[in-house]
Amino acid sequence: MTARFRGLIAAWVAAAAFLVVAMGQARAAAPVNVALIFPLSGPNASVGEQSVNGAKLAAEEINQAGGIKSLGGAQLKLIVADSTNNPQGSVTTTERILAQHQLSAVCGMGISPLTVAAMPAMVRHHVPLVTNSIAEELITPSNGGYVFQVGAHARQFGEQQVRFLRYLNTQYRMNLTKAGVLYINNPYGLATRKGIEHVTKAAGLEVVFDSAYPGNITDASPLVARIQRSGAQVLFAASYVSDAQLILTALRGADSHILVIGAGGGYIWPPIGQALGKRVNGLLGVAMWNFNSMNVTRNRHLVEVTRRYARLYGTFMPEQAGTGYAGMFVIAAALERAASADPAKVRDALAKVDIDRGGATIMQPGRVAFGPNGGNKYIEPVVVQWQGGVPHTIFPETLATAHLHKP
């Protein structure tokens, strides 16, 4: 009797234990949804694709390493969506993804107008956005702290460019005093110019040429003719890759020896290297991320990541892919800290994270935390120079992996 009773209890306990374990397993298996919303069609599709590639690489790595540990090893599930190339499409896509999936966070956009348009929806759903777009307009009180910029502000780009120039003048005695500013007439270009304007005076530069140009030009020779005529010794340029290529080619054709310092965008993208071949060497640009910065190269794991990217996608890991990769790790860190998939809690965690280990350290200078306005507190844009067909970081000296090749 008792033996039977005992047996029954044992069976019951075993069953209960099994159930608990099974449930635990089930809970551990419940994935955390993170959406990647990027422009995947239209003229900015390639920006979006690179970002998605980087983010996917990060998510794979996180999942293989056992997922989010504080959530019992929950795996990250990525939902990739096309924000299209106009604000209406961005809003529609964002609303759809928010309605269809229980999201913990969104990593996305890359292009400023798309991000600005999608923000109200994110705020309404209390889902945080980790973005690699650079517009300052994002940081508004009404965004309620739901946006986190993992990369730099466009303004920081501009400031870094001028700081670099001062460095050239003192370190290399290049004696550059006359600057030209050429920027695409869009939010990225405008913001960059603002940054340059801010600091040119402090650097004792005379701006002899300052002009916006409409994007998607068919011919850069008029721009180049004007730049040459202005007598500028250094050109700060903000353009996308197609325009950048035309501008550089036309400058070369005109036998111009002006020092070009690009502001991210087209001047540091893989295609420009492919297009110009050997001639790309020596070209300077400011980047919010570069795969050849000290914080990456001194970390064996991150070096392996950049190599893997190159193997998978046939080019060195570009700026947007790096920030996409970092964004995903930032989200993972926040999930880890929040120990919850609740997006509001993830947001609060994002505001508090201060990461100096793991994949997120791929961002310069190797540490990520967000200030009260959602900007990356530590971010330091780097100046890169194409050497041997790839961009090397040459400034600031703390992150540099190569010396400047004097043009």
Next chain:
Amino acid sequence: MVFLLQSLINGLLIGGVYALVAMGLNLMFGVMKLVNFAHGEFLMAGMYAAVLLAGLGVPAGFWGLYWVALPGAFLMGGLGCAVYLLLLRRAAAFGEAAQILLTVGLSLGMQGAAQVLAGSDFRLVPNPINGAALRLGGVTVQIGPLVAFAVALAVTAAMAWLLGRSWFGRAARAVAEDIALAQALGVDARRVFLMTAALAAGLAGLAGALIIPYHYTFPNVGQSFVIVAFLAIVIAGLGNVLGAVLGGLLLGMVQSVTASYLDLDLSTAAIYVLFLAVLLLRPQGLFTRRARTV
């Protein structure tokens, strides 16, 4: 003075490309009465065709990349035939509105298809022409645009012969003016349409092959060129194929001179303003003598 000369030459050279694109556009409008909003995508497809052919191999030497020009143009001519036979043949009977809708849809679809087939990457085959230039006095002439310009002139001469002297040309002009009358004279209008579509697409293909040495190829590239081509054909006079060449050259120069002397950002606005002025003051176009009834 040198600066003015330089900006005029810059405009002239880019105008050559506009001219090639505009010629095909205007040929299609003149003969088929079709405003082809997908013409920029013909150019885009032509660029991809050229890049694809270049992938088969490029002979060494400075001019090696240009071998793709003729095969590329013929490939695109084939595409033009296909588009005509599949879509435009039936669309000839549609109203203007439905034709616009059709070509706009085609334009979107082709951009999407290009991205699906070729990816969104910016492609440029490394080549010695990119960035090479002649320097004459203080003036710089880039080789790539110069070749495109020279070919545009040669093509213009060939088109002048084709339209003015050949049986096809006479037939095409007859169809353009009065299709029923042309058919009564024995002209097979559908064949003329087919050849027109092939020729227009072929010209776009040729233009594509001529600009790949120095311009990126990507799915939306056609849009930047085709708008100017549209303005050029109206400025020249719709249907006036040889006028379109002058229109393209003129717009190239206006764009260049305004960009050189005024604000860069206003160079686009300037050509639109010129366009509106021509439209309102001389709607038949600058280079068309007789007012056309459209």
Next chain:
Amino acid sequence: MMLLKALAVWVLALALGFFAGSGYLVQMATATAILALWGQSWNLFSGLSGNISLGHSAFVATAVYITLVLFVRWGVPPLWGGFCGVGAAVALAALIGAATLRLHGPYFSLATLAAAAVVLALILHYPDLTGGASGVALAFTHNAALSLEFTDGRVYYAIAVTLLFATTLLVRWVRQSRLGYYIAAIKSSEQTAAAAGVHVARVKVAAFCLSAGLTAVGSVVYVFYLGFADPNYLAGLTLSIEIALVAFLGGADFLLGPLVGAIFFELIDTGANALVGASGGWDMMVLGFAVVAAVMIEPRGLCAMAVRGWEALRCAFGYGGKTLAPV
């Protein structure tokens, strides 16, 4: 009777929106309603008169930017600023309309296209006033009817649907009014219409202004619903073409054409985006070729396709009906 039915549909649409909550569906429905409203406004001039405008985004942008500049720079409440915006759009339409009176066919289309491009260039060229290429972001934290600020998306939906219904009824009324007959007469032949005593110039400009005004009304609501004004989109060619596209797609000869076209367009657009958007380019391709297919199947639009299908069905079941007159 017609009015009663319309009222019933309107109430039903509002109720549906109200119970659908504040999320994605309402958001999409609002976008569709405004697109339909634009299409309907466009159709009033271009569909009815046969002069195809490819520059309606000029009116969208003008109305939006006048309203926003008044609001952001001088604190004029958008409800009042909106009237100024609409007025400005109508004035612009009068200018463009009067200037392009003599133009027909593609000349008119390309002239309107160029006009919109000039508007865009102006907006971009005066960034101190307009915010330039960065656009204007509007952020709402509270409800304020005077500022058209509502935190609940359903309010915008209700406004959009109401405006759409009002516009549709207005278009219906115009079609049956003298103005409508005049426009129809102009479509078949301007010379004949003039000979019959129609003041062609006045009718064309009036219809164009009316069309622009209605477009502008929708635009003001739209920008507050979206919360962000991006000049490259609002004054861009894409939007102009989209507006014309939905009207054609539905069928320019049908009162409900723009509505049907807008629903079709949004469904394909968002559907393709949802299903294949993640793999780059597919959504654009699907949308483009869907439009091509729709035109090839029935160039007079989806409504004509539906009528044809309905007639075929009736004939199949032995109820012969009148067929569409061949065009």
Next chain:
Amino acid sequence: METHTAGTLLEVTELRTGYLGVEVLHGIELVVRPGETVCVLGANGAGKTTLLHAIMCRQPAWSGNIRLRGVELGGAPPFAPAHLGLSYVPEGRGVLASLTVRENLELGAYPPRARARLNDNLERVLALFPPLKPRLGEPAANLSGGQQQMLVIGRALMAAPELILLDEPSLGLSPAVTGQVYSALAQLKSSGQAILLVEQNVSMALKLGDRAYVMEQGRIVVSGGRERVLADPRLRNAYLGL
């Protein structure tokens, strides 16, 4: 020039056609023999132009036959009649105004069968219409109304046609010019050219024609030789619309 085979050149039987579902021609019977000049007379709206359009395949036949030397034309594409030897002179000035006079004439020889003899035919046409000769290089739009009509007839002859169809060649011309046109037609006739002439100007037409058909509301009401038709009271009725 033409081989005068026996039998008919053009034969139209039981032809019915119309527009938008409304029948306009109610069973037309018409025959043209080689070398013959045949007139089709009738008031405005009797269906004369529609008949020519049907023969030229511009207007599809609903039923009936159109045969040229026994070859069926019904259902052929609109460019086919020209290749088979029919030349058409449309109502009004059918010149291609943006082309030069020479190009207009050359286009007349577009069908392959005519191209080989382009120069001979050009000489022949210029001999027939001397006023065209000094203006060969000018745009056709510059010609006067009479010269345009000559150009159009000349263009039709450039194809060395088996049969030439003329739609109201006297319409809108001054009496003097009409006289010139008709004397040219007479010359053609005497050279053995078969002509099908649609005309409202009965007296001019019947001076030239061997035979005539009178149409009224889409039907042939009278047919026969010149004198017989002239004498028939139904001719008057047809014109007065009684």
